[in-house]
Amino acid sequence: xxxxxxxxxxxxxxxxxxxxxxxxxxAVDDISFEVERGEIFGFLGANGAGKTTxxxxxxGLSIPTSGKGFVAGxxxxxxxELVKRNIxxxxxxxxxxxxxxxxxxxxxxxxIYGMNDAEIKVKTDExxxxxxxENERDKRVGSLPLGFKQKLAFSVSIFHSPQVVxxxxxxxxxxxxxxxxxxxxxxxxxSKGITVFVTTHYMDEAEYCNRVSIMVDGKIEALDSPxxxxxxxxxxxxxxxxxxxxxxxxxxAD
Amino acid sequence: xxxxxxxxxxxxxxxxxDKTTMMxxxxxxxxxxxxxxxxxxxxxxxxxxxxxxxTNDEATQRITDKINASAxxxxxDRIHNTNEILPIFRDAKAKLVVVFEDHFAEKLxxxxxxxxxxxxxxxxxxAATSFSFYANNIIMDYQKELMAQxxxxxxxxxxxxxxxxxxxLGAFNFVPGVLGMIMILICAMMTSISIVREKEKGTMxxxxxxxxxxxxxxxxxxxxxxxxxxxxxxTIMLLSVYVLKxxxxxxxxxxxxxxxxYIFVSLSLGLLVSTLTDSQQAAMLISGMGLMIPVxxxxxxxxxxxxxxxxxxxxxxxxPAKWYIxxxxxxxxxxxxxxxxxxxxxxxxxxxxxxxxxxxKKFKIRLE
Amino acid sequence: MLAIEVKNxxxxxxxxxxxxxxGLGKPFSDNDTxxxxxxxxxxxxxxxxxxxxxGIIGPDGAGKTTxxxxxxxxxLPDQGSARVNGFDVVSEYKSIRNCVGYMPGRFSLYxxxxxxxxxxxxxTVFNTTIEENYELIKDIYQQIExxxxxxxxxxxxxxxxxLALSCALIHKPDVLxxxxxxxxxxxxSRKxxxxxxxxxxxxxxxxxxxxxxxDEASLxxxxxxxxxxxxxxxxxxxxxxxxxxxxxxxxKSDTMYKxxxxxxxxxxxxxxxxxxxxxxxxxxxxxxxxxxxxxxLGTLGHKNLDIREIEPTIEDCFMQLSQV
Numbered sequence: 001x002x003x004x005x006x007x008x009x010x011x012x013x014x015x016x017x018x019x020x021x022x023x024x025x026x027a028v029d030d031i032s033f034e035v036e037r038g039e040i041f042g043f044l045g046a047n048g049a050g051k052t053t054x055x056x057x058x059x060g061l062s063i064p065t066s067g068k069g070f071v072a073g074x075x076x077x078x079x080x081e082l083v084k085r086n087i088x089x090x091x092x093x094x095x096x097x098x099x100x101x102x103x104x105x106x107x108x109x110x111x112i113y114g115m116n117d118a119e120i121k122v123k124t125d126e127x128x129x130x131x132x133x134e135n136e137r138d139k140r141v142g143s144l145p146l147g148f149k150q151k152l153a154f155s156v157s158i159f160h161s162p163q164v165v166x167x168x169x170x171x172x173x174x175x176x177x178x179x180x181x182x183x184x185x186x187x188x189x190x191s192k193g194i195t196v197f198v199t200t201h202y203m204d205e206a207e208y209c210n211r212v213s214i215m216v217d218g219k220i221e222a223l224d225s226p227x228x229x230x231x232x233x234x235x236x237x238x239x240x241x242x243x244x245x246x247x248x249x250x251x252x253a254d
Numbered sequence: 255x256x257x258x259x260x261x262x263x264x265x266x267x268x269x270x271x272d273k274t275t276m277m278x279x280x281x282x283x284x285x286x287x288x289x290x291x292x293x294x295x296x297x298x299x300x301x302x303x304x305x306x307x308x309t310n311d312e313a314t315q316r317i318t319d320k321i322n323a324s325a326x327x328x329x330x331d332r333i334h335n336t337n338e339i340l341p342i343f344r345d346a347k348a349k350l351v352v353v354f355e356d357h358f359a360e361k362l363x364x365x366x367x368x369x370x371x372x373x374x375x376x377x378x379x380x381a382a383t384s385f386s387f388y389a390n391n392i393i394m395d396y397q398k399e400l401m402a403q404x405x406x407x408x409x410x411x412x413x414x415x416x417x418x419x420x421x422x423l424g425a426f427n428f429v430p431g432v433l434g435m436i437m438i439l440i441c442a443m444m445t446s447i448s449i450v451r452e453k454e455k456g457t458m459x460x461x462x463x464x465x466x467x468x469x470x471x472x473x474x475x476x477x478x479x480x481x482x483x484x485x486x487x488x489t490i491m492l493l494s495v496y497v498l499k500x501x502x503x504x505x506x507x508x509x510x511x512x513x514x515x516y517i518f519v520s521l522s523l524g525l526l527v528s529t530l531t532d533s534q535q536a537a538m539l540i541s542g543m544g545l546m547i548p549v550x551x552x553x554x555x556x557x558x559x560x561x562x563x564x565x566x567x568x569x570x571x572x573x574p575a576k577w578y579i580x581x582x583x584x585x586x587x588x589x590x591x592x593x594x595x596x597x598x599x600x601x602x603x604x605x606x607x608x609x610x611x612x613x614x615k616k617f618k619i620r621l622e
Numbered sequence: 623m624l625a626i627e628v629k630n631x632x633x634x635x636x637x638x639x640x641x642x643x644x645g646l647g648k649p650f651s652d653n654d655t656x657x658x659x660x661x662x663x664x665x666x667x668x669x670x671x672x673x674x675x676x677g678i679i680g681p682d683g684a685g686k687t688t689x690x691x692x693x694x695x696x697x698l699p700d701q702g703s704a705r706v707n708g709f710d711v712v713s714e715y716k717s718i719r720n721c722v723g724y725m726p727g728r729f730s731l732y733x734x735x736x737x738x739x740x741x742x743x744x745x746t747v748f749n750t751t752i753e754e755n756y757e758l759i760k761d762i763y764q765q766i767e768x769x770x771x772x773x774x775x776x777x778x779x780x781x782x783x784x785l786a787l788s789c790a791l792i793h794k795p796d797v798l799x800x801x802x803x804x805x806x807x808x809x810x811s812r813k814x815x816x817x818x819x820x821x822x823x824x825x826x827x828x829x830x831x832x833x834x835x836x837d838e839a840s841l842x843x844x845x846x847x848x849x850x851x852x853x854x855x856x857x858x859x860x861x862x863x864x865x866x867x868x869x870x871x872x873x874k875s876d877t878m879y880k881x882x883x884x885x886x887x888x889x890x891x892x893x894x895x896x897x898x899x900x901x902x903x904x905x906x907x908x909x910x911x912x913x914x915x916x917x918x919l920g921t922l923g924h925k926n927l928d929i930r931e932i933e934p935t936i937e938d939c940f941m942q943l944s945q946v
Binding site: 045046047048049145146147169172173174175176177178180183184187191201202203204205206207208226227237238239242243246247249 | 680681682683684778779780805806807808809810811813834835836837849879882895896897898899937940941944945
């Protein structure tokens with residue numbers, strides 16, 4: 001972990017009245033929440049509820065129309081470069097370069113985050129061992145099965161030991177066993193102090209999270225641990241909680 | 255029939271709604287014509303000339319006077335030493351230096367041969383080509399005068415010192431060239447991209463799984479670009495006749511007929527490209543690199559085919575634009591009828607048959 | 623008569639033969655439709671009865687799309703034969719193209735055409751009109767009709783899905799092929815979508831649908847679990863669950879990650895996976911009772927232990943079958 005980071009706060013993500021408008025359309029409508037260090041924070045919502053927009057703001061890719069946000073101790077409005085340096089990002093849509101070899105991808109992303117060659121080499125060896133990928137090291141990523149790719153993509157996204165990692169629907173389409181192995185990697189990352197901010201459409205995955213927020217029409221309608229949410233909504237599963245909340249949506253087409 | 259019409263209508267929606275691309279396609283011919291017509295001017299007027307005549311005799315005097323008298327040139331300086339040539343160019347005092355041989359008139363009289371060297375400032379190569387060419391003509395003119403007076407033929411050998419020799423870009427030359435290029439661009443590139451886009455987006459899957467006949471898919475992809483090409487043809491014609499004052503010397507109908515044939519060849523090329531690839535990017539590269547660049551370089555549009563190395567001359571024969579440009583020049587500029595371009599027309603017909611044959615055969619009714 | 627009859631179909635992709643132009647890969651695009659098109663299938667056989675909802679369930683890359691493309695006549699099988707609605711997929715492909723509806727993976731609509739224009743276009747492509755079969759799509763189309771002048775690209779995921787389904791249904795097909803219609807769609811829209819499928823089934827349309835979401839299996843009449851180009855099992859969801867080979871226990875404690883590692887470390891554990899807020903464990907039940915396990919975990923320091931026997935889900939079955 002980079003040594004310049006201030007550890008004086010335990011809040012890794014703070015959003016205060018974050019709002020994003022596109023013309024007359026309010027994609028994200030005054031949301032506030034905090035995420036603690038080492039937490040797995042589930043960010044749920046129907047398609048078009050504003051999840052992606054909110055996540056983009058937190059990653060420093062989009063400037064909020066109003067409100068404030070701090071990620072890893074930096075202001076997402078004015079310190080976007082520092083924010084980006086301290087976060088990792090992975091999505092199902094883009095993860096790695098298919099035409100580069102496994103180690104080339106790792107080297108590339110390590111390089112992008114300013115790690116030196118020796119550090120990259122040591123950590124690559126370690127990673128290959130942990131993932132049991134030693135035989136795949138010289139293979140092109142495009143030739144690997146999807147499950148391999150996703151595990152690798154996640155490992156690459158936390159390769160530079162960011163404070164937070166943002167995962168945008170990371171497990172779409174993977175077989176159930178790989179999906180579980182993936183979540184075990186996430187658990188492992190949090191045990192090393194990395195905070196995980198994750199969106200998913202699998203409601204059973206929401207149960208893995210320490211806390212879950214559910215967005216409806218740009219607002220956060222519920223935020224608590226899965227257990228409390230189930231009690232609160234008198235439901236047996238997160239699926240039911242979600243169905244109850246998301247049905248309230250009036251935003252039909254985004 | 256309704257299927258086809260509805261498909262064509264959809265294609266027009268795609269084109270009309272993509273405002274940027276449409277503007278580019280419609281404005282490109284106008285911009286190219288204006289660029290070639292005005293920005294890249296090759297007109298020569300009052301070009302400054304310096305003369306170096308070591309022996310000032312009646313022949314050098316006569317030639318210098320003739321040059322000075324022409325509207326193209328002004329003799330601004332007389333120099334006496336070859337060392338002075340470079341400073342003249344450097345200080346931009348003159349664009350052309352005429353260098354006579356020692357004892358020019360004497361040599362001409364006794365041996366029948368004398369040399370003149372024309373040294374041109376080729377910073378603007380096209381202009382340099384033009385004015386050296388004019389100067390050359392003036393010297394030839396003088397030679398003719400001499401021949402008329404005397405019985406023995408004298409020969410003056412002007413030697414133009416310039417390595418750069420592109421074809422003179424006059425409006426008469428580039429109008430056919432622009433036509434040849436725009437058609438390939440719109441027909442081949444745009445058609446192939448629009449077919450490949452359906453493959454890329456996955457809509458082709460639905461179309462193939464429908465009872466729609468593949469030939470309908472092809473026809474409706476071709477139609478809008480055919481129309482667009484006709485619009486561009488009209489634009490270029492109007493601009494060249496009314497703005498650039500290039501007359502259509504021959505029959506307008508023959509010109510249209512040849513152009514329609516060429517559009518058809520280009521469309522078939524586009525179809526062929528679309529059968530080769532599944533990605534828009536590749537379609538663009540193939541039509542850009544594989545079709546546009548050869549058209550620009552090998553069709554005779556910019557560089558005259560006669561000046562190319564023999565192997566390239568061979569290659570130029572398979573480029574449809576070469577035949578089209580040659581036919582357009584014959585009809586539009588030389589004013590000859592369709593009978594004068596039978597060779598070009600038959601080559602184009604042959605090409606279109608081969609291309610359409612291959613692409614229809616290769617057009618897939620499945621995904622593999 | 624059977625709606626779909628597949629006998630020992632196989633399709634192999636050699637890496638050379640994927641039809642790509644040399645050196646140029648596919649550019650990245652959001653609408654990537656070829657998610658698992660490069661995966662082959664090996665020796666698949668199954669039958670779908672008329673009016674059935676048959677689910678092909680498995681992860682990306684299992685060969686679902688390849689199977690769909692063979693059945694919709696877009697690909698030729700290397701071996702085996704298949705009939706759709708009584709027509710052979712190779713020799714009678716034209717007849718099949720007249721009587722099936724197909725919704726390829728992700729949404730294949732024209733983003734720059736409006737909702738109505740898309741529907742109209744697909745109607746004419748299939749030689750029909752919206753009016754002719756309006757009854758069939760009415761329920762679905764009415765939900766998007768208020769936006770009929772909106773471009774398809776500007777619709778939300780759920781709406782696009784409804785439009786795509788309307789387009790696939792517009793010619794009243796006998797068999798409907800839906801390749802991953804719910805991928806990337808939120809749970810609410812997914813539930814609605816399955817509701818629509820039920821209604822279509824009631825109108826006598828046979829539906830072959832693929833999905834990577836295991837929880838959707840119970841909504842099908844029969845399912846096939848697919849992995850690596852092979853079917854693991856074909857049966858009704860109920861029978862697949864009843865054939866689960868072990869007792870399954872759901873285990874919970876205050877320290878879940880440690881619990882997972884401890885359970886895995888137990889030599890009597892056959893398999894153990896995290897399932898939301900519980901872990902699902904199957905153990906060698908001859909040698910270990912529930913009480914014994916509770917005791918053992920208690921000595922390892924687990925607080926608030928909760929162990930109970932549960933009915934397996936399709937996902938448990940899939941994992942057990944795929945591990946053989």
